[in-house]
Amino acid sequence: MGQAIGIYGLIKKFNGLTAVNDVSLEIPEGEFFGLLGPNGAGKTTLISCLVGLARPTDGRVEIDGVDVSQNPLRTKPCIGFVPQEVNVEYFFPIDRILEFQGGYFGLPIRASRARAEALLRQFGLWERRDVQYFRLSGGMKRRLMIVRALMGEPRVLILDEPTAGVDVAQRRELWDLLRQLRAQGVTILLTTHYIDEAEALCDRVGIIDRGQIVELDAPRTLIHRYCSRRVVIDLAHPVAPEALRDIPGTWEVTQNGYRLLARPPAGDHRLGELTEALMRQLMCEPAQRICDLQIEGGDLEEVFVQVTGRGIDAAAHP
Amino acid sequence: MPRRIRRRILATLLRREIYRFARLLKQTVVPSLVTTLLFILVFGVSLGGHIREISGWSYIQYILPGLAALGVITNAYANTSTSLYAARFDRSIENWLTVPISPLQFVVALISGGVLRAVLVGVLTILIAVVVVDLPVQSPLLTFAWMVLMAVIFASLGIVSGLRAESWDSLATMTNFVLTPGIYLGGVFYSVGMLPEPWQTISYGNPIFYCIDGIRGTVLGTADLPLWHSGAVVVATAIGMFSLCWWLFQRGYRLVK
Numbered sequence: 001m002g003q004a005i006g007i008y009g010l011i012k013k014f015n016g017l018t019a020v021n022d023v024s025l026e027i028p029e030g031e032f033f034g035l036l037g038p039n040g041a042g043k044t045t046l047i048s049c050l051v052g053l054a055r056p057t058d059g060r061v062e063i064d065g066v067d068v069s070q071n072p073l074r075t076k077p078c079i080g081f082v083p084q085e086v087n088v089e090y091f092f093p094i095d096r097i098l099e100f101q102g103g104y105f106g107l108p109i110r111a112s113r114a115r116a117e118a119l120l121r122q123f124g125l126w127e128r129r130d131v132q133y134f135r136l137s138g139g140m141k142r143r144l145m146i147v148r149a150l151m152g153e154p155r156v157l158i159l160d161e162p163t164a165g166v167d168v169a170q171r172r173e174l175w176d177l178l179r180q181l182r183a184q185g186v187t188i189l190l191t192t193h194y195i196d197e198a199e200a201l202c203d204r205v206g207i208i209d210r211g212q213i214v215e216l217d218a219p220r221t222l223i224h225r226y227c228s229r230r231v232v233i234d235l236a237h238p239v240a241p242e243a244l245r246d247i248p249g250t251w252e253v254t255q256n257g258y259r260l261l262a263r264p265p266a267g268d269h270r271l272g273e274l275t276e277a278l279m280r281q282l283m284c285e286p287a288q289r290i291c292d293l294q295i296e297g298g299d300l301e302e303v304f305v306q307v308t309g310r311g312i313d314a315a316a317h318p
Numbered sequence: 319m320p321r322r323i324r325r326r327i328l329a330t331l332l333r334r335e336i337y338r339f340a341r342l343l344k345q346t347v348v349p350s351l352v353t354t355l356l357f358i359l360v361f362g363v364s365l366g367g368h369i370r371e372i373s374g375w376s377y378i379q380y381i382l383p384g385l386a387a388l389g390v391i392t393n394a395y396a397n398t399s400t401s402l403y404a405a406r407f408d409r410s411i412e413n414w415l416t417v418p419i420s421p422l423q424f425v426v427a428l429i430s431g432g433v434l435r436a437v438l439v440g441v442l443t444i445l446i447a448v449v450v451v452d453l454p455v456q457s458p459l460l461t462f463a464w465m466v467l468m469a470v471i472f473a474s475l476g477i478v479s480g481l482r483a484e485s486w487d488s489l490a491t492m493t494n495f496v497l498t499p500g501i502y503l504g505g506v507f508y509s510v511g512m513l514p515e516p517w518q519t520i521s522y523g524n525p526i527f528y529c530i531d532g533i534r535g536t537v538l539g540t541a542d543l544p545l546w547h548s549g550a551v552v553v554a555t556a557i558g559m560f561s562l563c564w565w566l567f568q569r570g571y572r573l574v575k
Binding site for chain 2: 014048051052053054055072073074076077079081083085086087088089090092096100101102103104105106107108148152
C-alpha cells in the first residue's frame with residue numbers, strides 16, 4: 001500500500017516565526033489520521049502546505065508520491081479540503097457553489113449538477129439547496145463544507161478542525177459521515193484539538209506541539225505507552241488487605257476497606273487478567289457485593305499531558 | 319491534465335464570472351447605459367445646439383465614442399477588482415487555490431469575465447448612439463477589437479487592485495482618484511489638439527488618452543493621433559498588463575502564504 005501523504009523535513013516560517021519545524025510524516029492510503037494539538041501548534045500551517053495555501057520554507061510534501069510544490073495540478077485533483085472557517089461565495093446559492101466546484105475538477109455541467117444533488121441529499125441539505133450559506137445553521141454549514149470537498153471525488157480528504165464550534169449532536173453526526181467516507185477507502189487527515197474526536201475516529205494520531213510532531217502512533221498504543229490505568233471497585237463490605245496478596249500488580253485499599261484500587265503489573269497494560277483475579281478473590285466472600293466498578297485514566301488527554309507536560313487547553317493559551 | 323478537462327475548468331471559471339455580474343445587472347451593466355442616455359439628453363438635446371461642432375461632428379456624436387470607452391474602462395476594472403477582492407473578503411479565493419486551476423486559467427477567466435461585461439456595455443452604448451443620434455460607425459470590427467483591448471488593460475488593472483486592496487475603500491480610491499480623472503482628462507469631452515501646451519504634451523502621458531482617441535478613430539474616422547500609433551500603445555499595454563497579472567498569480571502574490 002502506497003503513501004497517500006508524505007511529509008519530509010517540512011519547515012514553514014512566517015516572518016522569522018517557525019510555525020512548522022522539521023516535520024516528517026507518512027500516511028498510507030485508506031488511513032484515518034489525526035493531527036492533535038492546541039491552537040497555534042502548527043496544524044493549520046502544516047495542512048496549508050499540503051493543499052497549496054502555503055509554500056514550504058524547506059522540506060518536501062507529497063500526495064500519492066507527487067511533490068505538491070512541483071506539480072500542484074497533479075496533486076490537487078486528488079484532494080478534498082475542508083477548511084476551519086467557511087469560505088464560500090457569500091451571495092451564491094449553495095447548489096450553484098457546488099456545481100461550480102465540480103467544474104473546477106473538470107466535471108461537465110450535468111455530471112456536476114447530478115453529483116451535487118446526490119451529495120446534498122446524502123448530507124441532508126437538498127431542501128436548502130437554493131439558499132446562501134449564511135442562511136444555514138452551524139451544522140449545515142460544516143456539512144456544506146464537507147459536501148464541497150467531496151465534489152471532486154477526492155482520494156485524500158483533509159479536514160481542518162471540522163467540528164469546531166458545532167454542538168455535540170452535530171459532532172457525532174459528522175463523525176458518522178467521516179466513518180462512512182473512510183469505509184469507502186478515502187484517506188482522511190483530520191486536525192483537531194478535541195481529544196475525544198481523535199480517539200474516536202483515528203487509526204493513528206500525531207501529537208503536534210510548537211510546530212513539531214512530538215508523538216505518533218495508534219491512540220490505543222499511545223494510551224498504553226503513557227497512561228497508567230487502574231480498576232476502582234466500590235464494595236458493599238470492607239475487604240481485608242491480606243485477602244488480596246495473590247493479586248497480580250499493585251493495589252491499595254481505601255475508605256476503610258470499602259474501596260479497592262488496583263493497577264496491572266509494570267509493563268502489562270491489559271486490565272483483563274487483573275480484573276478477573278480481583279473478581280475471583282472478592283467473590284470468595286459470600287456476603288461481598290460490588291457496588292460500582294470504574295476504569296480510570298487511559299485516554300489521549302492523559303497522553304497529551306504526559307508528552308507535552310501541559311493540558312491541551314493550557315497549551316492553547318501558554 | 320487532459321485538454322478537455324482544462325477546457326471545462328476554464329469554462330466553469332468563466333461561467334462563474336458571468337453568473338456573478340449577470341445576476342446583478344442593475345448594478346453592473348444598466349448604470350453605464352443610463353449614464354449614456356443622460357449624456358445624450360444633456361449634450362444632444364439640451365446643450366447640443368450651443369456647442370460648436372468638432373472636426374465636422376456634432377458635439378454629442380464627437381463624445382459618444384469616448385463615453386463608450388468610459389463604460390468599457392470602468393466596467394472592466396470594476397468586474398475584476400470586485401470579483402477578486404470579494405473572493406479575498408469572503409475567503410472563497412482559498413478554495414480556488416486548493417482546486418486544480420492553473421494561474422493562467424485564473425487570469426484568463428477573470429479577464430475574460432471583465433472583457434465580456436465591458437464589451438457588452440461598450441457595444442450597447444454604441445448601439446444606443448447609432449439609434450438615437452445617428453452615430454456612424456466607420457469600422458465596426460476595429461471598434462469591437464479596440465474595446466476588447468481596452469477591456470483587457472483595465473480588467474488586468476482591476477486584478478492588480480483586487481490583489482493589493484486591503485479594503486473596499488482601496489478599490490474606490492483607485493476608481494475615484496486615478497481612473498475617473500484619467501478618463502475625463504483623456505479627451506472624452508474634447509480633442510486633445512484643442513488644449514494649449516503643456517497640457518497637450520501632458521495628455522500624451524496619459525495611457526487612457528490612447529484608448530479614447532483610438533476608439534474615436536475607429537468610430538468616426540477622426541482622431542488626434544494616427545490609429546497605428548494609438549494601436550501600438552494599446553496593444554503593448556494590454557500584453558504588458560496581462561503578463562503582469564499572470565506573473566503575480568504564478569508567484570501567488572498576496573494569495574499563497
